[in-house]
Amino acid sequence: MAEATSPDLAVPALCILGDFTIFAAADLKPKIIEAINQGETDEVVIDLADVSEIDSAGLQLMVMAMREGAAQSKNVRFTRHSEPVLNLIDLFGLSGFFGTPALAGSTH
Amino acid sequence: MAKTIMIVDDSASLRQVVGIALKGAGYDVVEACDGKDALGKLDGRKLHLIISDVNMPNMDGISFVKAAKQLPAYKFTPVIMLTTEAGDAMKQQGQAAGAKAWVVKPFQPAQMLAAVSKLVLP
Amino acid sequence: MNLDDALNTFVIESRELLESMEEALLRVEQSPHDEDLINAIFRAAHTIKGSAGLFGLDHVVAFTHNAENVLDSVRSGELEIDGDLVALFLQVCDHMGSLVANVAEGKEFGEDIRQRSDELTAQLKGQMTAHQSAGAAGAPAEASSSAASSEHVAVPAGGGEGGAAHAETDNWHISMRFGKDVLKNGMDPASFIRYLTTFGRIVNIVTLLDEIPRAAEMDPEDCYLGFEISYRTDADKAAIESAFEFVQDDARIRIVPPHSKIGDYLDLIREMPETEMRLGEILVRCGTLTENELDAALLAQQAADASSEAHQPLGTVLVAEQMVSPTVVQAALQKQKQVKETKGGDASMIRVNADKLDEHINLIGELIIASASIDLTALKSGNPELLEAASVMKRLVENVRDSALQLRMVQIGATFNKFQRVVRDVSREIGKDIRLEISGAETELDKTVVEKIGDPLTHLVRNSMDHGIEPVDVRLARGKPPHGTLRLNAYHDSGAIAIEVIDDGGGLNKERILAKALERGLVKPEQMLSDDEIHKLIFEPGFSTAEQINNLSGRGVGMDVVRRNIRDLRGSIDIDTEEGVGTTMRIRLPLTLAIIDGFLVGVGGSSFVVPLEMVVECVELSQEEIDAAHGRQHLNLRGEVLPFIRLKELFDIADAPPPAIDADADSPFGLQLESGRDDLPPVDEELAFLLQPVRRENVVVVNYAGHRAGLVVDTLQGEYQTVIRPLGAVFSGIEGISGFTILGTGQVALILDVPGLVRRVASKESRVNARAASYVMRE
Incomplete structure (x- = not known):
């Protein structure tokens, strides 16, 4: 899991800024799909460092992105998860699914 | 960053007490005295929750919520409506307008705080 | 902001809500299907209950809850509004008022209050059961839906x-x-x-x-x-x-x-x-x-x-649920369209503590005094730049004063509206059909005046209803409509507000008043009185023409108290009446009690302030005129007879040393007479006359409520804005003085009670008090 926390030098195909919630979901879905479609390498990196808020809608999009990448035989990878993102993944018990570090004090 | 809650009620004392409780719990609070006032304050600022009375002068809570839900910035903002137990028909109208959470008046500050926590934690 | 402040807010807002509830209740009787009115009544109960719950005021919640239930049935059309229901809710409204008053005083609810709550609750529940027995069929369906x-x-x-x-x-x-x-x-x-x-x-x-x-x-x-x-x-x-x-x-x-x-x-x-x-x-x-x-x-x-197949039925239940919900939504949307938006004024109001406002006004008062002081100093120094700056500041201070006073202004409508209830209750009580009409409700006046005018107005209204408006048979005999009409009217009139209580009753009976006054020894048989003077006898202490003592006149407040209250407000009351047609009682009050625009005059070494709004003009008396007027106490002003008072005599003021041309700069108002200096800037025209040697007497002509009088003074010192300070108890008996103020120089100036002085010269009785023969004024 070290890759999530160590400096990631890969150039992100998409940086998600601010709200990664239901308010932004309709806008972000096509952008995510486009980033995956246009990714020329096998790896599509989505940067989450500047996500200030995330909810279930945002998380669903992350799942969708990973599945869409798999369908196109591309590896969709999220990097630099902001704290709200890590908190939600932890709350939902999805650290294993997303390959993020379990937070200290986590119940899992 | 503190979560911001708007409280809309024509009773200033109710706003004050709820405001004290919410601020004490770590929320930021925006007050409005009726639907019209509240609508004027929906200026794009981020709101994590709206608490609104139903029966108010100038613009009632149902009309306000309906109008708020037309605005992109507040389309999905959760709304707690304050109602009386005698308000079943009102509840249906509110549901249709987009208010799914209801708290029955009168309530204690702690009850309001619990209801708010179900939707947004500070 | 803490919970005590919030509780205070609760008390204030509850009172306001109860007022609007009462108003709506009184109007709803006429239009029982007015949704806005019913909604206003409901909202008052609803809001008070909601807020009371937050403060843990369980008794208030429990009581209000029952009221709200009944109102909800009215709102949904299950229950009709009628006279009895309105009467019940007026009592409920009153009782909620006492509950709130109890809260305001921080008291526990006493046994009597609880008992009253129980009585009214029982009546409210009676209303509910009456209509529930009709609508019981709906209950089971509701139960199943909640399950x-x-x-x-x-x-x-x-x-x-x-x-x-x-x-x-x-x-x-x-x-x-x-x-x-x-x-x-x-x-x-x-x-x-x-x-x-x-x-x-x-x-x-x-x-x-x-x-x-x-x-x-x-x-x-x-x-x-x-x-x-x-x-x-x-x-x-x-x-x-x-x-x-x-x-x-x-x-x-x-x-x-x-x-x-x-x-x-x-x-x-x-x-x-x-x-x-x-x-x-x-x-x-x-x-x-x-x-x-x-x-x-x-x-x-x-x-x-x-x-x-255990899970099969479950599946159908779920499908059924989905079938139901769209129609529910549909129905709700339909109803949604019917929700009416109530129109109203702009809601951007700030509630300010009255104490803070008073403090603000007081500070502005001090500012005005300070500004006057600077003005005088600037004038004295003769520095043109300073004069310029001082005049700019003076203007700004005046603007600040005006806007500050505006903050205190409230419409009289709310006060008038309270009389809907009074008139309704009293007319039931005395068995007369009397309707109240209100006009000029938007007329504004100072909040403190509004607060103090309620009692005198109540008494005048009751007096008109009781003694003014005739019983139905008399009215019909006089060819009047059977129902009496009482009108409350307000308007602004040259720096004052006039409030009128107008009835279409029998008018004042001169003979009866005079007879009663003679009987009571208020007038002597040989006294010649004008109609107006006779009418005003009803304001004398110990006067009452009530032929039958009833519930209202038994309340112990006489018309003399009304007049005293109004005078305390620097106001006056007069009467227009015509026998058989009706009576108008007209109260005149200053717009504000705090600050006046005054006209400063000098008498001997003393200074007096005359309220500017009462000054008509200033005239000079030539030596001949003084001689001609000597011993007469009235003079000929352009063909009109003008009674006058010499303030010097009235207040026993010793002659000040005659103001010299080269008066010392430290004299009380060092500004006036320094024409001898040639480094002085041109003095503004208003003050120009001050540069002439004082050889003549000055007369300030004042007008109050239609009466004119002249005040003879030594010097005219110009307009002067001032803050009124009340006289201490020791001086409260002094006639002719209504207050004092501190001048920019630190000197004290007395504020003349012009209404008092005018009354003095306009009344025959003053003959006894006055040193010389008085003059009877007639309009």
């Missing part, structure tokens, strides 16, 4: 055979499937799960992502999530259930307590959309069930399936 909506209650105990064994786990199991609209409704499943962590611990969670479709089909605003949670808490089931109260219609939530029977988990597995095997595995992953327990459950499931 349907509590779908999230825990799985019922029971289940198939073999499910009777208990699971070992100490944890609750919570199973959630969210409807696709929850996110759009602002409900984030994550927030409910977070809320669970505030009173318990999530031992294990499995998030079900299976329902998230492929990208092409996915609606990013729909929710596709489900959760299985193993949860440890000391809270009870109700507490856990309540976490999901806001999504109960939008999600399927199953809560299974610790150590439940295996059969309960089986029901859970059956109900959830996932295949039995998959969900069973999830429960094991969650740690809720062990492998063995799961095996036992699945065995039981197969046995149950063989005998009956």
Whole structure:
């Protein structure tokens, strides 16, 4: 899991800024799909460092992105998860699914 | 960053007490005295929750919520409506307008705080 | 801001709400189908109840609750508004007022108050049962619908055979499937799960992502999530259930307590959309069930399936539910369209504590004095730049004063409206049909004046109803409509506000008044009185023409108190009346009590302020005129007779040394007479006359309520804005003085009570007090 926390030098195909919630979901879905479609390498990196808020809608999009990448035989990878993102993944018990570090004090 | 809650009620004392409780719990609070006032304050600022009375002068809570839900910035903002137990028909109208959470008046500050926590934690 | 402040706000707003409730109640009788009025009445009760609950004022909540219930029936059209209901609610309104007053005083509710609450509650409940017996048929349907909506209650105990064994786990199991609209409704499943962590611990969670479709089909605003949670808490089931109260219609939530029977988990597995095997595995992953327990459950499931198709009916129930909800939504939308938006004024108001406002006004008062001081100093110094700056500041200070006073101005309408109730109650009491008309409700006056005018006005209104408006038979005989009309009117009139109480009654009976006054020794038989003077006798202490002592006149407040109250407000009252036609009582009051524009005059070494709004003009008396007027106390002003008072004589002021041309700069008003200096700037025209040697007497002509009088003074010192300070108790008896003020120089100036002085010269009685013969004024 070290890759999530160590400096990631890969150039992100998409940086998600601010709200990664239901308010932004309709806008972000096509952008995510486009980033995956246009990714020329096998790896599509989505940067989450500047996500200030995330909810279930945002998380669903992350799942969708990973599945869409798999369908196109591309590896969709999220990097630099902001704290709200890590908190939600932890709350939902999805650290294993997303390959993020379990937070200290986590119940899992 | 503190979560911001708007409280809309024509009773200033109710706003004050709820405001004290919410601020004490770590929320930021925006007050409005009726639907019209509240609508004027929906200026794009981020709101994590709206608490609104139903029966108010100038613009009632149902009309306000309906109008708020037309605005992109507040389309999905959760709304707690304050109602009386005698308000079943009102509840249906509110549901249709987009208010799914209801708290029955009168309530204690702690009850309001619990209801708010179900939707947004500070 | 603390809770005490909030409680204070509660008291203030409750009073306002009760006022509007009363007003609406009085109007709703005429238009029983006016939704806005009914809504206003309902809202008052509703809001007070809601706020009272926050302060834990249970007694207020309980009482208001019953009132609200009845009002709700009115609002929904189940109950008709009629005179009796209005009467009951007026009592309820009054009682709520006493409850609030009790709260304001911080007292416990006493036995008498509780008793009154019980009485009224019983009456309110009587109204409810009367209409409920008619509408009882609706109740069962309601009960069944609420049972349907509590779908999230825990799985019922029971289940198939073999499910009777208990699971070992100490944890609750919570199973959630969210409807696709929850996110759009602002409900984030994550927030409910977070809320669970505030009173318990999530031992294990499995998030079900299976329902998230492929990208092409996915609606990013729909929710596709489900959760299985193993949860440890000391809270009870109700507490856990309540976490999901806001999504109960939008999600399927199953809560299974610790150590439940295996059969309960089986029901859970059956109900959830996932295949039995998959969900069973999830429960094991969650740690809720062990492998063995799961095996036992699945065995039981197969046995149950063989005998009956247990989950089939459940499926149909769900489908049925989905069929229902669109129509419910449809109906709700229909109703939504009918919701009327009440129009109203702009709501951007700030509530300010009256004390703060008073302090503000006081400070502005000080500012005015300070500004006057600077003005005088500037004038004295003769520095043109300073003069310029001082005049700019003076102007600004005046603007500040005006806007500050404006803050205190309130419309008289609210006060007038209170009389709807008075007139209604009193006319019932005395058996006369009297209607109240209100005009000029938007006329503004100072808040303190408004507060103090209520009592005198009440008395005048009652007096008119009681003594003015005739019984029906008399009215009909006089060819008048059977119902009497009382009108309250207000308007602004040259720096004052006039408030009129007008009735179309019998008018004042001169003979009867005079007879009574003679009988009471208020006048002497030989006195010649004008009509106006006779009418005003009713304001004399000890005067009463009431031929029958009834409930109202028995209240002990006489018209003399009314006049005194009004005079205390620097106001006056006069009467227009015509026998058989009606009477108008006209109160004149200053717009504000705090600050006046004055005209400063000098008499000997003393200074006096005359309220500027009463000054008509200033004239000079030539030596001949002085001689001609000598001993007459009235003079000829352009052909008119003008009575005058020499202030010097009235107040026994010694002659000051005649002002010299080269007056010392330190003299009280060093500005006036320094024409000898040639370094002085040009003096403004108003003051130009001051440069002439004072050889003549000056007369300030004042006008009050139609009467004119002249005040003879030594010097005229110009306009002067001033703050009125009340005289101490020691001086309160002095006639002709209404207050004092401090001049810019630090000197004290007395404020003349012009109404008092005018009365003095206008009244025959003053002959006794005055040193010389008085003059009787007639309009």
